Amino acid sequence: MVVKSGQANAHEEAGVAPQMPSFIATRLLNDAQIAALPLPSPLAAAVLRAMLLSSDEGVYVTDLEPRFLACNARYGEFFRLDHRRVVEMSLEELRAHVYALIGGSDAWRAKIRRIYEHPELTYEDEMVVQEPPVTVLRRRTSPIRDDRGEIVGRIWTFQDITAERKRQRIGEKVFEVGTFHDPDPGAVCQRIVETLSAHYGSIAILSLRDGDRLDFVNKAGFPPEFADVDHNTMPDSYCQVPIESRQPLVVQDARQDARLSRVLPARLGLTRYLGVVVYDENHEPIGTLCVLDDRSAEPLDDLDVEFVGTLAMRASAELNRNRAMATREADQQRRLLQQEHELAVTDSVLGAMNEAYRSASSDLPIEALLEGQVAAMRGLLGFEAVALACLGSDDHWTGRAAPAGTDLVRLLSDATVRREIGALDSASPASSGYTVIRHEKKVPFERVLGRTRGTSVVYWDDGRPVGLLVFAAKDAPTTDQRHVATHLEALIEQVSVLLGSYRLQTRLDRTQRDLDQAYRRLVQTEKLGAVGTLSASIAHEIRNIVAALRLEIDLGRSDPAAALAPIREHLDRFSVMSHHLLSFAKPGSTAQLWVDLHEVIDRVAQLTGPQARMHGITVVRDTRAKRPFVVADPDRCEHLFMNLILNGLQAMESKGGTLTIRSRERADALCFEIVDTGPGIPQERLDGLFEPFVSTRKHGFGLGLYTCRRVADEHGWTIDLRSRVGSGTTALVEIPKTGAPTPLD
Numbered sequence: 001m002v003v004k005s006g007q008a009n010a011h012e013e014a015g016v017a018p019q020m021p022s023f024i025a026t027r028l029l030n031d032a033q034i035a036a037l038p039l040p041s042p043l044a045a046a047v048l049r050a051m052l053l054s055s056d057e058g059v060y061v062t063d064l065e066p067r068f069l070a071c072n073a074r075y076g077e078f079f080r081l082d083h084r085r086v087v088e089m090s091l092e093e094l095r096a097h098v099y100a101l102i103g104g105s106d107a108w109r110a111k112i113r114r115i116y117e118h119p120e121l122t123y124e125d126e127m128v129v130q131e132p133p134v135t136v137l138r139r140r141t142s143p144i145r146d147d148r149g150e151i152v153g154r155i156w157t158f159q160d161i162t163a164e165r166k167r168q169r170i171g172e173k174v175f176e177v178g179t180f181h182d183p184d185p186g187a188v189c190q191r192i193v194e195t196l197s198a199h200y201g202s203i204a205i206l207s208l209r210d211g212d213r214l215d216f217v218n219k220a221g222f223p224p225e226f227a228d229v230d231h232n233t234m235p236d237s238y239c240q241v242p243i244e245s246r247q248p249l250v251v252q253d254a255r256q257d258a259r260l261s262r263v264l265p266a267r268l269g270l271t272r273y274l275g276v277v278v279y280d281e282n283h284e285p286i287g288t289l290c291v292l293d294d295r296s297a298e299p300l301d302d303l304d305v306e307f308v309g310t311l312a313m314r315a316s317a318e319l320n321r322n323r324a325m326a327t328r329e330a331d332q333q334r335r336l337l338q339q340e341h342e343l344a345v346t347d348s349v350l351g352a353m354n355e356a357y358r359s360a361s362s363d364l365p366i367e368a369l370l371e372g373q374v375a376a377m378r379g380l381l382g383f384e385a386v387a388l389a390c391l392g393s394d395d396h397w398t399g400r401a402a403p404a405g406t407d408l409v410r411l412l413s414d415a416t417v418r419r420e421i422g423a424l425d426s427a428s429p430a431s432s433g434y435t436v437i438r439h440e441k442k443v444p445f446e447r448v449l450g451r452t453r454g455t456s457v458v459y460w461d462d463g464r465p466v467g468l469l470v471f472a473a474k475d476a477p478t479t480d481q482r483h484v485a486t487h488l489e490a491l492i493e494q495v496s497v498l499l500g501s502y503r504l505q506t507r508l509d510r511t512q513r514d515l516d517q518a519y520r521r522l523v524q525t526e527k528l529g530a531v532g533t534l535s536a537s538i539a540h541e542i543r544n545i546v547a548a549l550r551l552e553i554d555l556g557r558s559d560p561a562a563a564l565a566p567i568r569e570h571l572d573r574f575s576v577m578s579h580h581l582l583s584f585a586k587p588g589s590t591a592q593l594w595v596d597l598h599e600v601i602d603r604v605a606q607l608t609g610p611q612a613r614m615h616g617i618t619v620v621r622d623t624r625a626k627r628p629f630v631v632a633d634p635d636r637c638e639h640l641f642m643n644l645i646l647n648g649l650q651a652m653e654s655k656g657g658t659l660t661i662r663s664r665e666r667a668d669a670l671c672f673e674i675v676d677t678g679p680g681i682p683q684e685r686l687d688g689l690f691e692p693f694v695s696t697r698k699h700g701f702g703l704g705l706y707t708c709r710r711v712a713d714e715h716g717w718t719i720d721l722r723s724r725v726g727s728g729t730t731a732l733v734e735i736p737k738t739g740a741p742t743p744l745d
Contacts, residue, residue, distance in 0.1 A: 058137070058158035061144070066091065066116055066154065078129060078137060078158050101129045119143050119151040126161070132297040136165040163303065170307040173199055177311060185322035189218045192289070192311050192318075197221035199307075202293035203270065206278070206315055207232075207239055209287050214239055217287075236264045238273040239288040246285055248276045248305045253296035265292055272296045274304055276312040281320045289315050345381065349487045352376040353494050366392060366502065370400040373498065377491060378402040381484050383454060383471040390499055391466040399468070434459045434467075434496055457492050459499050467499040591633040597641075597672065597735075598628050601661055604641045611649055616656035625663040625670055630735055632715050640711040643704040644674045644731045651678030651729060670735040680725040689721060 058075030062068055068087050076083030079098055086094065099108060115121055122142045129135040137158045144153035177195055182188050189206050196204035197220035206218040215231045222229065234240045238260060242249040251257065251273035254266035265273065275290030289312040355376045364372070370388050378386045389399030437456040453474065459467030469492065605619060612619050630637075648659045657677035664671040681689070692706040705721075712719040712733065723729040 056160075059155065060086065061153060061155050063153045064116065064119055064151065068094070069153065075158060078135060078160070080129070080131060101131050102127050103130055115141060116154070119154065126165075132295065133299060134162070135160060136162045166303055169199070170303060174307065174310050177314060185318040185325065186218070188318045189315055189322075190220075192315050193218045194220040196289070196291050196308065196311060200291050200293065202272075202291045202295070204289075204291050206289050207237075207287045208278075208319070209234070209243060209285075214287065232264060238263060238265060238292065239275050239290060242275045242277050242288055243285045246277055248274070248309060250274050250300050250305060252299060255296075269294045272298070272300070274300050274308055276305070276309045278312050278316040278319060280316075280323070286319070288312075345487065349380055349490065352380055353490065366390060366398055367400070369498070369502070370398065373495065374400045374402045377471075380491070381471070381487055382475070383473045385454070385470075385472040387468070387470040387472075388495065389468040390502065401470075432461050432500070434492065436492065455488060457495070459496060461500075461503060466503065467495070469495050591635070592631055593634060594629055595632045595634045595637055596629055597637065597670070598623055598625075598663065600634065600637050601641055601663075601672075604638060604645055605661070607642070608645050608649060611646075612659065615649065615653045617649055617652050618656075618658045620658055620660045622660060623663040625665040627665070628663055628670055630670065630715075631738070636711045636714065640708050640733070641672075641674075643708050644733075647704055647731070648674050648676035648678070648729070651676050657728075668737055670737070672733040672735075674731040675728065676730075677728040680727055681721070681723040681729055682725055683723070686721050686723060690719075 055072060055074060058072065058078045060068060060071035060075050068089070068091070071083050071086045073083045076086065079101060081097060089097075095104075095109070095112070098104065102108070111125075115123055120143055122140075124138065124140045127137050127139055129137065138161045139156065139158055141154055141156045143151040144155055146152045173195055177192055180188060180191050182191075193204040193206050196202075201221075203221040204219065205216050207214040208217050209215075212234050213231055214234060214237055216229070219230075232239075234243075238249065238251060238254075241260075251260055251271070254260040254263070254271040254273065260266055260273075270292045272295055273290060273292040275288045277285045278287050278289055280286045289308060291308065353376075355372070370390060374386050374388050377388075378384065385401070385403065387399065387401035389397055392398050435458045437458070454470065454472035456471075457467075457469040458465050459469070471488070471491075601621075601623070605621070609619070645659065645661070652659070659677075660673070660675040662671075662673040662675065664673075689705050690709040692703055708719055708731075716736065718734045720732045721729060722732065
């Protein structure tokens with residue numbers, strides 16, 4: 001230990017400067033937590049010197065001026081100077097030297113000044129000696145007190161925590177990289193090399209071997225003049241060594257190695273290198289993760305190897321993930337191309353099927369229909385030849401083939417082919433369907449088309465062959481067999497539907513012709529029956545009226561004048577009957593005149609009065625409508641009310657009753673009701689009474705209400721029936737108001 005001295009004295013032998021009182025050495029030992037007996041000052045100074053020499057920490061001691069009193073060799077190592085000169089240097093000279101090493105500033109100087117202005121402070125911080133090798137020091141300072149407890153000096157200690165801080169920083173970087181995730185493995189690898197480059201301030205490269213070449217897949221920290229460099233050769237790189245040995249390689253200074261000094265990076269001045277191997281999923285070396293620079297003076301240690309190795313494992317995992325993704329992507333691309341091909345095939349098949357359906361839905365002869373189907377299906381699924389034949393309604397075969405030139409009719413007449421179809425007859429469906437012949441062998445259908453592979457289908461109906469479909473090709477289809485089979489089945493089904501529709505349409509046409517003939521015969525019969533029924537009813541009515549007239553004439557021989565009134569009533573019955581019959585015939589045109597419906601009802605009531613009196617029926621008029629004028633055909637109106645009033649009278653013929661004729665005027669319509677007190681009509685029979693030839697009377701025509709509905713429809717009116725069994729029936733006629741002025745306006 002060297003201390004600053006002025007004049008030599010006895011204390012020099014103890015190694016303590018004259019300026020350091022002997023009690024300081026004693027006090028330092030007492031405060032050092034060392035078990036020892038009380039020592040005389042010279043011995044205490046010797047012990048203190050031994051401690052300063054053996055301590056792993058840098059130590060120096062000052063008084064409160066402050067002046068340097070002592071330091072050890074470790075302090076000199078930390079600050080790159082001879083410790084023997086420290087006690088000879090002035091305070092400013094030493095601080096200038098230290099500040100230059102640590103990049104000191106005014107803030108550092110202020111901190112030192114504050115510590116000496118407050119001697120009682122105990123202080124701890126960290127400082128970095130930036131001159132290589134970079135050293136991180138933990139600095140501590142505390143006061144030195146004498147036996148009376150007064151502060152007489154200050155001790156400073158410096159502990160090297162470079163490895164600790166290095167491990168801490170490496171741990172932080174490993175955590176940072178470990179928690180970084182990205183869907184793109186390349187982004188993770190780039191983050192790894194950027195982290196290495198930033199940590200070391202060096203070039204960082206992730207290289208992958210491609211034969212005798214190393215490709216730089218990720219890089220960082222390249223100087224601008226080398227920014228475009230993206231590969232190197234194996235023999236001219238440091239990376240050849242770790243790849244061959246499968247061990248990490250640390251090159252502190254390539255200039256000291258005869259072999260490595262000749263590689264390209266060394267020739268470019270990049271003499272320091274650390275590289276670790278990256279592996280594939282089979283643990284085979286595929287490249288390296290490395291850092292390289294020109295700072296050979298800064299040593300690389302096991303922590304650096306561990307750090308780069310950890311990141312290399314992450315890089316290996318990401319590279320394997322990238323290869324797996326590339327493999328999956330390639331598989332997906334292959335599947336996508338296959339799907340696109342299959343979709344194209346599907347699209348062509350669907351297009352052909354749509355075209356075939358369009359032609360099938362048109363009214364074409366069977367020859368043109370077969371031609372369209374064959375043209376649409378040729379070339380689908382790799383079948384360049386197609387043939388289609390059908391058994392017509394005349395039991396003769398008709399067929400078409402593509403390419404043209406195949407005589408399917410002759411084919412189907414060929415004895416061998418007929419035997420082939422006949423052999424399938426036993427396995428054919430009981431009624432309808434088809435049988436598919438898979439062409440692993442050559443069959444006559446294919447040979448006729450000049451092909452060796454394909455599929456033939458025989459269609460059956462009622463147990464006999466009615467159609468033949470042949471797909472033929474020279475080579476096997478390139479599309480997936482299941483895909484071909486699915487589409488082929490759809491085409492076979494389509495032709496089955498086509499042939500079935502054709503044969504069904506043929507049968508329907510034949511049936512329709514038969515139905516048309518039967519219908520015409522039925523209509524003729526119905527017409528004759530209706531005429532007979534109508535004639536019989538009219539004859540019955542005329543016979544009754546004539547018999548009554550004859551009776552009245554015979555009774556009136558004695559008093560002809562008295563007989564005229566009943567004879568006139570019977571003649572009115574003829575007039576009513578003529579009205580009834582005339583209403584069945586629809587006029588060629590409907591007149592449009594102003595009609596007073598009350599006058600129409602008065603005429604009808606007058607004509608039907610004798611019939612009412614004959615059966616004991618009372619007719620009540622309740623006409624409250626003030627202006628019952630409508631634009632209508634007066635004759636058709638008279639027919640309508642005649643039929644409704646006659647229906648009400650006829651409903652009460654057996655027991656008599658009351659017939660009420662009402663008229664009401666609403667804001668939007670005129671309403672007329674014909675109400676009888678007859679037996680009424682069941683609800684389930686009301687809806688059908690407006691149909692022709694439907695009647696509740698045994699000898700009724702069933703045309704009265706039908707005529708009423710027709711007259712109402714002609715004028716845009718509505719007519720309805722309401723009835724309750726045992727209470728009677730109401731016929732309701734509603735006539736909308738058109739807003740046109742009446743004759744009284």
